[in-house]
Amino acid sequence: MDTVICLLVFSVLPQLAVPAAPSETSFRAEVEIVSGHSRIFSGEDVRLRCSIPDGNRSTWDFLWFRGSEQLPYFGQDLLLWNTMVKKSGKFICQGVRDTIVGNIHTRRSLPVEINVDGGWAILQVPPHPSLVGGTLNVTCRVRRKYPLREVILYKDGVEVMRRNGVNPHFYLTNLTLEDQGLYSCRASWDIQRNTHSVISAASPVQVLEVLSQPHLEIDAANDLIKLVCHVQYNIPAPAPPIQYFFYKNNTRLGPAASENYALVSWKPGQYSCKAKVPQLGLWRWSESLSFEQETGN
Known part of the structure; x- marks a missing residue:
């Protein structure tokens, strides 16, 4: 009789098993730059932050990736310190939470691209696309704080605007789709009666319509x-x-x-x-x- 009871118990146990929890949630992690810029000089720093849009305020740990490579960092902030050109890449984060049924992951964030430039000039553009009718603000930076004499902005290799070196900021207003393209800048300064001039690498600028044609x-x-x-x-x-x-x-x-x-x-x-x-x-x-x-x- 005891043998029969044991067989009945084991035959019922699989039906009582707790269903496996999903290993991935519907939440998508989000990455933002909280200090620094998406395009920086080698030797500079940039800090990224990962957030999870979880209304339940659950406690999450964080995984960081550069491309497909997982990085050995697990905090909410990722500090890229004293960067080198080879540290450029697309950075992604993902939330992970330990539960009684195992680890649950969020969907991976959209990538944030960080470009580390080893040159002497950088044209810093907004990290997100601009909108038709809006204003584009770009800045021409030089590695050292020389007293600039002149700064020139180019689009697709053609001069768009020039300023004296006191104001290295350029504003393009009332944008249209024709304003998107590859932008670069040239900065010049005088030292001991010699004129020095440097040009930045090209940075892409994307302009989108607020509402596309359906x-x-x-x-x-x-x-x-x-x-x-x-x-x-x-x-x-x-x-x-x-x-x-x-x-x-x-x-x-x-x-x-x-x-x-x-x-x-x-x-x-x-x-x-x-x-x-x-x-x-x-x-x-x-x-x-x-x-x-x-x-x-």
């Missing part, structure tokens, strides 16, 4: 079609809400929607969508897309 996708299923309005909205959070409108033969299909899709009856016609940000007074239309009931998309 692209409409049509997916047919049974008696309905799904209209999906794809658009890039490049305002950082917290951004004003965006609204979506859908049209057939230039007639609006229902009220504004906060979601970028709509389900409508399967009927042939010319379909389009509009993305609108009322608070900014912005809207963009997609191109019309023809849909034929007999042949599908």
Whole structure:
């Protein structure tokens, strides 16, 4: 009888096992530069910080990577001290938390690229893309604090602006898509009646539209079609809400929607969508897309 009871107990145990917890959360770690700059001279320092957007305020440890190489640092801050050119790279962090069911990791952060320059001049540009209509502020730095005589800004090798050396900052206002490109600077100074001149490496500048032109996708299923309005909205959070409108033969299909899709009856016609940000007074239309009931998309 005892043998039978033991067999029954072991046959039930697997069914009572606790399901394995997921090894990765939906949180994505975030890296920011808290001191220094994304482009620095060799011998300078930069400090990176990793944060986890966890509303539960859980306690996290941190893993750091340069490219695919894991670094021997586990704190929330990563200090790159007295840097060398070979320490340039794309830096990534990831949160890890020890639980009773094992380690749980966040998704890895998007990379932050640090360029260590061994030359004499650096053009420092914002680490994030600029927006159409905005202002771009760039600074031409020289390794030593010489009394600069003149500073020149170039875009794709063509002179854009020049200043006296007292003000090495350049401001490009009311940006357009044509302003993106490779920027560099030349700085010159006089020492003992000799003029010295240095030029920086080129730095890429990207300019994005606040609201890109939408692209409409049509997916047919049974008696309905799904209209999906794809658009890039490049305002950082917290951004004003965006609204979506859908049209057939230039007639609006229902009220504004906060979601970028709509389900409508399967009927042939010319379909389009509009993305609108009322608070900014912005809207963009997609191109019309023809849909034929007999042949599908």
